[in-house]
Amino acid sequence: MxxxxxxxxxxxxxxxxxxxxxxxxxxxxxxxxxxxxxxxxxxxxxxxxxxxxxxxxxxxxxxxxxxxxxxxxxxxxxxxxxxxxxxxxxxxxxxxxxxxxxxxxxxxxxxxxxxxxxxxxxxxEPPSQVQGPSRLRLDGLTLDLDRMEVLDRTRRPCDVTTADIRLLRAFVDHPMRTLSRDRLMDLTQGAEWSPLDRAIDNQVARLRKKIERDPAEPQLIRTVRGVGYMLTERPVAMDGYGD
CATH class of the missing domain: 3.40.50.2300 (Response regulator)
Incomplete structure (x- = not known):
């Protein structure tokens, strides 16, 4: 091209x-x-x-x-x-x-x-061809990824960044699957990263602080030792926040 x-x-x-x-x-x-x-x-x-x-x-x-x-x-x-x-x-x-x-x-x-x-x-790339639903419920959270909005379990807005939304999109499009660091980096940035680069680990840690029930003992985004990370629940698509 x-x-x-x-x-x-x-x-x-x-x-x-x-x-x-x-x-x-x-x-x-x-x-x-x-x-x-x-x-x-x-x-x-x-x-x-x-x-x-x-x-x-x-x-x-x-x-x-x-x-x-x-x-x-x-x-x-x-x-x-x-x-x-x-x-x-x-x-x-x-x-x-x-x-x-x-x-x-x-x-x-x-x-x-x-x-x-x-x-x-x-x-x-047309989003409809590369992404799944954007309005989702996940472990008590309400996600609107197109609007870059996440409501916590008390329905209050989370302070999410563009990087958080990209990472969330990667996980919700591949639930219950182990994603390597390289795969997550490819899904979120499309870059060739050094094996020593810990940027994705830092991003996961920041995201956990915002969406986990207990960030000290993360259950929603689980570490798969020596491989990467896994979203442990399957998100549910929704029509609107009132559902």
Missing amino acids: PLKGRTILVVEDDQKVRTLLRRTLESDGAKVHEASDGTVAMDMLRDHDPDLITLDLDLGPTDGLDVARQVRQASAVPIIMITGKGDVIDRVVGLELGADDYIAKPFHVREVLARVKTVLRRGA
């Missing part, structure tokens, strides 16, 4: 890296706009409505995570973060803010093209 007809915004303060990304994407047919800081990036977002943003988290004096927050408040455009090898915490926070993937520096231009195409292709 060539990038012809796609518009991509490259947010990077290093001129050499920015030029490399632009040339790589343009070589596959994309139209590329460049921004060296968050202010320019937000102007470009409003003016050009890109199909995807590559966002360096180390923007010198600008905090890339703040830029990601601003982008997410204004748009659902896919974001691919570009991070240093050791920036695990920033990577996890970025994914929780709603980033769609990440690329670690140093990177190969073929990896950039592959990840950009994967994210764009995933965003183009």
Whole structure:
């Protein structure tokens, strides 16, 4: 799938890296706009409505995570973060803010093209073909995944993030099945992750705090030692919150 007809915004303060990304994407047919800081990036977002943003988290004096927050408040455009090898915490926070993937520096231009195409292709898939029902009951919880809403067992809203909803979607679409960390990462982000990457474990731990009856003794999302995790109950589809 060539990038012809796609518009991509490259947010990077290093001129050499920015030029490399632009040339790589343009070589596959994309139209590329460049921004060296968050202010320019937000102007470009409003003016050009890109199909995807590559966002360096180390923007010198600008905090890339703040830029990601601003982008997410204004748009659902896919974001691919570009991070240093050791920036695990920033990577996890970025994914929780709603980033769609990440690329670690140093990177190969073929990896950039592959990840950009994967994210764009995933965003183009009709939800009805890749997802099950979105309004569900699960162990006393009420879920509306399309609206990103979760009501707890007292009918109060849970403070869920985009990352929480993606993880919940992965579990409710595959109930009573053990999902490896790699499989969960693929279902939630579509990225190739390092075997040492603990991002998915951190996300599961955060989700458990919000939906388990006793997060210290989780029963709903069970750890399958040495393999991954399992949703231990089958959700029930519902027509409305009044059911």
